[in-house]
Amino acid sequence: MKLASVLASLVLITSSSLTVASNRDYIEIVGSSTVYPFAIAVAERFGKGTKFKTPKIESTGSGGGMKLFCNGVGVAHPDVTNSSRRIKQKEFEMCQKNGVTDIIEVLIGYDGIAFANSKKTDQLSLTRRDIYLALAKDIPNPDGSETFIANPHTTWKDVNSALPATKIEVLGPPPTSGTRDAFAELAIEGGCKSFPWVKAFKKVDKKAYKARCHTIREDGPYIEAGENDNLIVNKLDANPSAFGVFGFSFLDQNTEKVQGALIEGFAPTFESIAQGDYSISRPLYFYVKKAHIGVVPGIKGYLREFTADGTWGDEGYLTDRGMIPLNTVKRKAVGDAVKNQTPLSM
Amino acid sequence: MSRSTIDIVNRNLAKRYAKEKRFRLFGLVSILAGLAALCFLMVTIVSTGWGAFTQSYIQLTLDLDPEVLSISDPQDDDQWSYANYTGVIKKSLRERFPDVTSRRDKKRLYRIVSPGAGYQVNQLMQDRSLLGQTVTVWLPADDDVDSVIKGHIDRSLPENERRVSDKKLSLIDELVNSGQLKRKFNNIFFTAGDSSEPEQAGIKGAMLGSFFTLIVALLLSFPIGVAAAIYLEEFAPKNAWTDFIEVNINNLAAVPSIVFGLLGLAVFLNWFGLPRSVPLVGGIVLTLMTLPTIIISSRVALKSVPPSIREAALGLGASKMQTIFDHVLPLALPGMLTGGIIGMAQALGETAPLLMIGMVAFIVDIPGSFTDPATVLPVQIFLWSDSPERAFVERTSGAIMVLLMFLILMNSIAVLLRKRFERRW
Structure with a gap:
């Protein structure tokens, strides 16, 4: 008798959950861990300031989010995915294949990546080429023979005689992280490209070029410190000769502990990233399924909240959290595209 | 010349004593090392987490003017939900500090109160008769202000290296001197869901999420585990x-x-189509995880019931079923319950399987049922430990303290049950 009632209640619970699955009353968001802190701020304001429920946000990483997002249309699939890079052609095609045809792309702003060390030591002035020569797995042969050799550098002085003779020791995120991808693409490849013959190589064999210019050395100087940026900051504080790679918002929150190195003469500051002077910065996006607008309540309102001037504008609350806003012209263009719900075409 | 056995014993005696002494010493040292590690862990967690239980509040006199709130028609529910609650706070701050005039300084002034404090005003005004009245309330201060009050920000640093400007420091000092800025018990920490603002973030959502998840896990795993154990131990043929x-x-x-x-992702989400991030699915997944623990401990409990009980019952003419359910099971139950509680304690601290089914998520609304999206306590700890805001550091440790408290509580219930009901034969 008891067993029967337990079974009955379980069946009831399961069936009620299935009805939830067929009409969801909150927005489901997945995607990048870099966009996550900005998205939660917007979602919270949206949830508390309107009659809609607060959106649910999962931090799955840009790639993982795109995969969930492109899986199909319907309330079982997320409505929005955040991304710290633009959607790839392949992902776009996967979306199309699964019936996710109309996607609205929203570029929200930029994020800088800091190459920072403890305040107890001097601030360094580096170029992307220095970072490449210090951290790439293979580097161009210094004898000028247009071949690659395994990276022999052990101190910063080896890399560039103007730099101090301290050991190269860089704490950074593991390969699963979007920050690592962006760092490899912007800093390592940026330095790689500064050799004209390597740049020419890109046209000949794109794959080999990418393998050379994106691969970080695995012989010790680059230490994978996990996804937790707070941990990296604390380790830098304890080890003044080490450098760390993390997002600008963490630098901004820990200004009394760490300082960002100057890259090509520019420190990672709000202004230098916004003006595009600081070279290691990346765009932040989110993508919306047009088919879900009007089906899942609140998506339009969420879009309005995100693209309001008080949110992503120069003085908006996202800038307080370390996001670098778009310039006025771009902001207006993106805002108009959102208002008209213009789908992305690739 | 022949040596008797006693000589051999005597010769080795000192060596054997020394060996025993060494072994005791090693044992003692390892226990001390373990205790030292535990102490270190507890001291770091408690010393950083203690601050999470207090929070700075600012006393403000709010003029709940319908015009500032932009409520023209008190009958209209929409106007109430979209009312400008932060506007009231800003107005009150301007009146409190009339000499702050420049736009830049005003912006700084507004930031001494939590940006989410409008929500507290909203809650307060659930009592709609307050419209048009003047009330004095304590509102949570911004996390930076809280850090200053708690001494986490070094005032001796030059202004450009500090997160809080000189102007803001002087505002804070003025409020402290007039008694309008005080550290109080952090109510919000125990009554709110997650938030992007540390001062508005709480663990109630995660606690309820853990509660619902564990209820599902307990309801499923205990009956299944006990039934499996009884069948395997008492009925199944040995082959x-x-x-x-x-x-x-x-x-x-x-x-x-x-x-x-x-497994949960593949079976429950993709195949059965259950929703992501809900305690129901989390509970089922944790059931799978705790089942082996419960089955094994239940079997041990059944085994420990002496055969004489079974034989006596059978001898008096009870059927096998009656023997097991009326005599063996009641005696084995305390051991089974202990196993169940320990299994639940294990499930309470689990994050990894929940990652795959979407329970690692930002969820503000407090879950009210088994099918509302929710996170659990350890996931909340994980999410906070990864947040850039400094004030989340102490909240992370605070949440760890709460989680540890629950674990200790559950384990002591298990110990108590064993002490109280277990029978030695």
Whole structure:
């Protein structure tokens, strides 16, 4: 008798959950861990300031989010995915294949990546080429023979005689992280490209070029410190000769502990990233399924909240959290595209 | 010249004593090392987490003017939900500090109160008769202000290296001197869901999420585990098949928990189409994880009931079923419950399998049922430990303290049950 009632209640619970699955009353968001802190701020304001429920946000990483997002249309699939890079052609095609045809792309702003060390030591002035020569797995042969050799550098002085003779020791995120991808693409490849013959190589064999210019050395100087940026900051504080790679918002929150190195003469500051002077910065996006607008309540309102001037504008609350806003012209263009719900075409 | 046995014993005696002494010393040292590690852990967690239980509040006199709130028609519910609650706070701050005039300074002034404080005003005004009246309330201060009050910000640093400007420091000092800025018990920490603002973030959502998840796990795993144990121990024939099952149950107990998460994703989400991030699915996945623990401990409990009880019952004419349910099971139940509680404590601290089914998420609304999106306590700790805001550091440790408290509580209930009901034969 008891067993029967337990079974009955379980069946009831399961069936009620299935009805939830067929009409969801909150927005489901997945995607990048870099966009996550900005998205939660917007979602919270949206949830508390309107009659809609607060959106649910999962931090799955840009790639993982795109995969969930492109899986199909319907309330079982997320409505929005955040991304710290633009959607790839392949992902776009996967979306199309699964019936996710109309996607609205929203570029929200930029994020800088800091190459920072403890305040107890001097601030360094580096170029992307220095970072490449210090951290790439293979580097161009210094004898000028247009071949690659395994990276022999052990101190910063080896890399560039103007730099101090301290050991190269860089704490950074593991390969699963979007920050690592962006760092490899912007800093390592940026330095790689500064050799004209390597740049020419890109046209000949794109794959080999990418393998050379994106691969970080695995012989010790680059230490994978996990996804937790707070941990990296604390380790830098304890080890003044080490450098760390993390997002600008963490630098901004820990200004009394760490300082960002100057890259090509520019420190990672709000202004230098916004003006595009600081070279290691990346765009932040989110993508919306047009088919879900009007089906899942609140998506339009969420879009309005995100693209309001008080949110992503120069003085908006996202800038307080370390996001670098778009310039006025771009902001207006993106805002108009959102208002008209213009789908992305690739 | 012959040496008797006693000589050999005497010659080795000192060596044997020394050996025993060494072994005792090693044992003592390892226990001390373990205790030292535990102490270090507890001291770091408590010393950083203690601050999470207090929070700075600012006393403000709010003029709940319908015009500032932009409520023209008190009958209109929409106007109430979209009312400008922060506007009232800003107005009150301007009146409190009339000499702050420049736009830049005003912006700084507004930031001494939590940007989410409008929500507290909203809550307050659930009592709609307050419209048009003047009330004095304590509102949570911004996390930077809180850090200053708690001494986490070094005032001796030059202004450009500090997160809080000189102007803001002077505002804070003025409020402290007039008694309008005080540290109070952090109510919000225990009554709110997650938030992007540390001062508005709480663990109630995660606690309820853990509660719902554990209820599902308990309701499923305990009956299934006990039934499986009774069948295997009392009814099943001893053959190759049951041996095979037994080996597999023991193996399952050692499978890394993330594997159960992957299973849950494949079976419950993709195949059955259950929603992501809900306690129902979390509970089912944790059931799979705790089942082996419960089955094994239940079997041990059944085994420990002496055969004389069974034989006596059978001898008096009870059927096998009656023997087991009326005599063996009641005696084995305390041991089974202990196993169940320990299994639940294990499930309470689990994050990895929940990652795969979407329970690692930002959820503000407090879950009210088994099918509302929710996170659990350890996930909340994980999410906060990864947040850039400094004030989340102490909240992370605070949440760890709460989680540890629950674990200690559950384990002491298990110990108590054992002490109280267990019978020695």
